[in-house]
Amino acid sequence: MNRFAFIVPVYRHGATLDKVVSSLVKFNCPVIVVDDGNAEEDKAFIRHAAEKYSCVVPVWRDKNGGKGKAVNDGVRKAHELGVTHVLQIDSDGQHDISRVEHFLELSEKNPRALICSYPEYDESAPAARLKARKVANTWLNIVTLSNEIKDCMIGFRVYPLEPYWKLLKSHAILDSHMGFDIDILVHFIWKGIPVVQSPVKISYPKDGVSNFRVVRDNVHISLAYTRLCIGMMFRSPVLIFRAIKRGLRKNVKAVVQ
Ligand SMILES: Nc1nc2c(ncn2[C@@H]2O[C@H](COP(=O)(O)OP(=O)(O)OP(=O)(O)O)[C@@H](O)[C@H]2O)c(=O)[nH]1
Numbered sequence: 001m002n003r004f005a006f007i008v009p010v011y012r013h014g015a016t017l018d019k020v021v022s023s024l025v026k027f028n029c030p031v032i033v034v035d036d037g038n039a040e041e042d043k044a045f046i047r048h049a050a051e052k053y054s055c056v057v058p059v060w061r062d063k064n065g066g067k068g069k070a071v072n073d074g075v076r077k078a079h080e081l082g083v084t085h086v087l088q089i090d091s092d093g094q095h096d097i098s099r100v101e102h103f104l105e106l107s108e109k110n111p112r113a114l115i116c117s118y119p120e121y122d123e124s125a126p127a128a129r130l131k132a133r134k135v136a137n138t139w140l141n142i143v144t145l146s147n148e149i150k151d152c153m154i155g156f157r158v159y160p161l162e163p164y165w166k167l168l169k170s171h172a173i174l175d176s177h178m179g180f181d182i183d184i185l186v187h188f189i190w191k192g193i194p195v196v197q198s199p200v201k202i203s204y205p206k207d208g209v210s211n212f213r214v215v216r217d218n219v220h221i222s223l224a225y226t227r228l229c230i231g232m233m234f235r236s237p238v239l240i241f242r243a244i245k246r247g248l249r250k251n252v253k254a255v256v257q
Pocket residue numbers: 008009010011012013036064065066067070089090091092094129155177209210211212
């Protein structure tokens with residue numbers, strides 16, 4: 001049996017935190033809420049959640065460091081708590097929380113795997129964000145030499161803790177901001193961790209707060225992919241070998257059918 005915790009990083013999303021946490025309480029798992037150096041107003045929402053729900057474990061970061069640093073601090077806390085798997089969910093309430101149960105079940109069935117969501121957008125999604133995502137996903141195919149992963153940037157995922165912890169201990173360079181979700185996914189794939197994918201609906205509420213900064217975050221994503229391209233070159237023999245194996249498996253399946 002997996003032992004789960006949730007990790008909810010928070011930056012300027014205090015107002016939507018209660019909605020997210022209140023839907024997670026029924027799973028009877030620790031909900032690690034990471035304050036990423038918020039202003040007092042948002043810190044107060046986190047304090048309030050910790051008082052209201054006994055499952056909330058707050059983690060306080062002095063300064064804002066970016067989603068990557070916040071999630072990694074959440075993983076350190078999860079390790080202290082002795083859990084085996086963490087489900088990371090954003091605090092802005094954009095992810096369809098009704099999918100949590102299904103993702104936990106997928107993780108129970110595939111304990112070694114990273115359970116990775118891919119977004120199903122409605123008409124509220126900004127067109128520029130969708131285009132940027134397509135570009136980022138193309139680069140994912142390049143640095144993994146595979147076209148099997150549908151999305152590289154979504155936050156809604158269940159990570160097995162052991163490989164995540166090893167990655168942190170190995171001091172692998174992981175982006176602190178918007179490149180983080182890409183970086184961590186690619187490192188898991190390079191390590192040969194199986195990835196199970198399932199969709200999650202994403203909505204952009206009209207009054208929603210986005211921390212996305214076009215220049216800063218695109219620079220972070222570009223730098224992350226530059227590093228990953230270099231990493232891919234060193235790993236290319238293994239990645240090519242895996243790609244050939246995958247191709248052969250597909251051919252065998254085609255013959256059997
Ligand atoms: N962007 C960002 N998010 C942070 C930071 N620290 C913690 N977070 C949390 O990380 C999650 C993702 O942040 P969002 O700003 O929603 O990023 P996103 O969902 O990729 O971008 P949008 O498509 O604009 O919503 C949220 O729960 C944030 O509160 C930070 O410094 N920057």
